[in-house]
Every structure is written in structure tokens, then in C-alpha cells.
Amino acid sequence: MLNTAETSSGDAQARVLVDFDRVDLAYDDTGGNAIEDVSLSIREGEFVAIVGPSGCGKSTFMKLVSGLKPPTQGNVVVDGREVSGPLKIVGMAFQAPTLLPWRTAMDNLMLPLEIVEPYRSTLKQKRGEYEARARSLLKTVGLEGNENKFPWELSGGMQQRASICRALIHQPKLLLLDEPFGALDAFTREELWCVLRDLWTEKRFTVVLVTHDLREAAFLADTVYVMSKRPGRILVRKEIDLPRPRDLDITYEERFTDIVLELREHIGRIRKT
């Protein structure tokens, strides 16, 4: 299974990390499928965005990738293995920061390490090392000096930065983001795009970003998938061939707006049907 995913060139970048083969998922026997006939593969280190009208099963897609739900039909292969339970190689962040209010930013970041192996059993001995890692992660997202603040002492944007750090602290191969910037104001959102871009450029994990925001998808992703209304199907796969590193200025260039308009057209067509 693992070998077939490897390309002939042997390029490590091209190894397939996530592979969906004609996947259906129904939440119960009566309600029909939440997503249907989804096939796609995500390369290691690829930044994928999934866009679509609300209720199209984007979040369902996340549950499948993370192993929280098994598919009703078809196969989901992640990291060379068929998914049959929680994966532990993923980090997740959502629209709500979901930080624990009784923990400081630092302690919130440590939470995944208290759960996932091998950190769980080595946390006592290596606490200092892990805290240093958390501190440097917080520094990369511009939260230096806020380690001992409680969530309610941080602004919404800062909480979301901390939430993304929490998703990355255990160095997951796969970062799943479910509309992480949806609740932020436009300026903070664009600032965090750049934070995410820089984190990804530095660490090169694989990202699946679910979003409503077409500009966000076009700015950040390598590949954008457009999903249909429920039952969610993949309608369009669009490679974003803008050069990297991308700067915010690019969002005002014509080649960028062309891409956004094209995506918009697809979404518009779905909404009409």
C-alpha cells in the first residue's frame, strides 16, 4: 500500500499522506449520505483547502481524515494505513479556540502532550524541553511573553494563535483546520493567514483547511477542492499555481482575483441548483 503511493521519481515530497477512495459517510441509516463518492489524495507537505456551501459535509470530511468516524463505504488511507480509529498524528483547530479557561496559555499548549504518546510517558522527565518547545512555538506566532496569561486575558486573535499552537505542539504530520479564522475580524484574519503560511513554510506539515473564505483558500493552499451541497461530493479540483512565498499583496493582483472568481463561479453554480 505504502509503495504504490510512492511516485517513480522517489521524491519524498510526493508521497501520498491521505488517500480517499470512493468514500461515503452516512451518520445514520435513514438520513442519506453526508458525503458521497469522495476520492482524492493529499501529498505529504501539501496545503489543501476545501471550500463549499455551508452544510456540505466539510466537517464530516475532517472527522474522516482524523479517524474520528469510519467511512460507511470506501477506504480512507492515512500515512500508509487504513484508518480505523483516532490517528494521533493529527492536530486540530476550530473556529472557536476551545482553550481551557483554567489553564494558562502554556498549560493549554501542554494538554496534547499529556495525552499523546510518546510525550505522555516522558512528560515528567522532559517537561523543561517540552516547555521550551511550546515557548518557541508561541514566539513564532507572536505570542511571546504571554505564556502565563489565561485565555480570558488574550484577545480573540491571540486565543486563536494559541489554539493553532496547541494543534502543532506534538509535531503532527497533518494539521486539520476547520474554519479557524471565521470568527476574527478581517485584519486579524489576514495577519493569521501569514502566521499560518510562515509556520507551514518552516515546518512543512500537511494541512487540510476547511473554509468559507475563497480568498483564504486561494492565498494559502496548493490545491483547492470545491464540494457540492449535501450529500457532499468533490466537484472541482483546482491547483493554485501562484508562486511561493506568497505575500498579501498578491491578493490584489489579477491572477489571484481570477482564481477567486473562478472558485466563486463554481460555488455560485452549486447554490443555484
Added chain:
Amino acid sequence: MASTKPRKDAWAPWVFTAVIIILWQAICSGFTVSEFIFPSPAAVVKSLVEFAGPIADHAWQTFWTTVAGFGIGVGVGLVLGFIIGSSRFMYNALYPLMIGFNSIPKAAFVPILVVWFGIGTVPAILTAFLISFFPIVVNVATGLATLEPELEDVLRSLGAKRLDVLIKVGLPRSLPYFFASLKVAITLAFVGAVVSETVAANKGIGYLMMSAGSSMRMGLVFAGLIVISAMAMVMYVAFAMLEKRMTGWATRGMDSKL
């Protein structure tokens, strides 16, 4: 007011209480109300001083039966709340039963308890327990059951077991609910103990009031009321302070909706 943290309106309850007492005294003196019907504050204080020894004795009995019943209530309430709050199935199975149980007036249990355990301390403890555990169950269960699904996803995707989620997130999250319920439960426990004492005991403030009432010593009856109320208030304040200390994070800046 030698308060450590002066607040502008800290004097308000004291002044209001003083006004009520003065009004009470004025009505009793002004209309020459019989002391056998409605004793004046002065008469109540007189009884308090005169019977200070026996009152303290009975008050101690009521206090420790209440605290014992409350203690059992906390234990049982925590366990039941944990069970109900952590499993949807148990929630569905037990919750209707709990509601049904809670709607029975607890005074109705006293005769049964007397048949089982005889007159005295045990029925008082058990009544205090029966009346006080319910709010704890409901609050702990609510705290556990209202866990954010996203947060659960975050943890479960890391391979967290149910118990991990409960210990790392569920329990700390339900603590503010738990401590809030302690305040309610301790005052209810006093109600339970005193109700039981008035019916089936030969010691305790409830018994004292009952026997003083039957010999028409209304000053003493009212003194008993005031002693109960004072004890309950002290305990309430103690638990309110404990709550603030333990779960200050829950009341400060919750605008981010957790």
C-alpha cells in the same frame, strides 16, 4: 466596617437588617403585641442570652447532623453526577427517576426513616442528605455533559480515552458548577435536619423550637430560628468563599464563552 476589600455598598445589608429590627421592635412595643404571639427583638435577645447554654448545645447537635448529612450528600451527589454526566445512556436512564424523587417533599421521608432507624440523630442526618444531594447531582452532571464537542474531537483525535477527557477537561470544567451547588446544598441540608428534628428527635434546634413552642415560650422559638439562620448563613458564606478561591477563573472575564 472593617472590611478587607471595601466596597461602596458593603454597608447596605447591615443597615437594612437594622432597619427591619427597629421596625419590628417598634411594632411590637407600639401595638403592645403579646409575647406569646409575636415576641419583640428585645424578648428574643433576652431568651438567647438566658438560654445560651442549652441553645448552644442544641445548635451543635443540629450543626453536626447537618454537616454529616451534607457530607454524605456531597459524596453521593458527586458520584451520581459523574455517572449521569459522563454517559448519555445513564443520563437518559436515571434523570427522570431523579426528577421524580426530587419532587417528593423530603419531610414525607421522616416517618419512614423513624420506622427504620428510630427517633434521633440518624433520621436528621439522612433527611439532610436526601434534600441536599440533588442540586449537586444536577450541577455536576450539567458541567460534565456540556463539554464542547470540538474540544472532545481535539482530544479524541489524539487518542484520548474517555477517562482522559473526563479528568483533563470534564472535571475541572464541572468544578464551578459543583461549588455553586454546594452553597445551595448546605442551606437545604439545614432545612432537612431541622424538619426531621421537629418531628422525630429529642435534641437539636428543631426539637428545641418544637418543645419551646408547646410551652408557649415564643421568645425561645424565635431565638432558635435566628440561630439556624445564622449557622446557615455562615456556612453559605464559607462555601461562597471556597468557590471563589477554587474556581476564580470561571467568573473572571468569561466573555470569550470558554
